Amino acid sequence: MKSCKYSIIVVFLSCLFGSSTLISATFCEQKFKVYGKTAGEHSILFWELFVGGECQNWTVNGLFLGNDKDYTMSIQDHNGSIWLPPFLETVPLEQGVKLADSSGKYFLRDSVFTTPPPDDISFLRHYSALVNEGRGDAAQWYRECPVDCSDYPVFYGVNARLIYAYRDGIYKNYKFKEVLYYPDSGYIVFITDQPRVAMGHDTMHGFLVFKLEFNRGTKE
Helix, strand or coil, X not given: CHHHHHHHHHHHHHHHHCHHHHHHCCCCCEEEEEEEEEXXXXXXXXXXXXXCCCCCEEEEEEEEECCCCCEEEEEECCCHHHHHHHHHCCCCEECCEECCCECCEXXXXXXXXXXXXXXXXXXXXXXXXXXHCCCCCHHHHHHHCCCCCCCCCEEECEEEEEEEECCCXXXXXXXXXXXXXXXXXXXXXXXXXXXXCCHHHCCCXXXXXXXXXXXXXCCC
């Protein structure tokens, strides 16, 4: 009897407020934090992913760089902010530099890079179709996107090789939230801000890592 009353209440509230607001709103927001990168040709970039809302998920990640195939190792641990900084104090680190935004452009040596041009029509058409079917999230986007599913930063005057892309971020019509460059090794990290949200109002921000190779003759 009790479960029947509960079901009636759920149905009533669903009709009153809308089922998407009542049942689907989880508000899982991604937040990225870079802790540091070890020095040397073979190095590790340590970063944390916290997903709030109903997800409540912490992941400490190590991106192993400079190998034949770069790879990531992750552990579920919400205490990363406690043990990781003291650990990094015991190993040689490469100092990163935060790059400043200059009217949507970032300058580095004689090179410049920007967010890609917006793809409003194509992206919104295909993504809106998924939303209408109740499947509008990053996983479904990459599963069913026809072509050109991601637009990465545009680089001028430097060769950039993609090393890592966080899989639950959508890289269309986004902005840079933070750009961190490691000058000794040439790695650059982009934390992206995706204004469009998934079903349940979950965010789809991104985390990108590139390896930069400057053209010969580029000034230091």
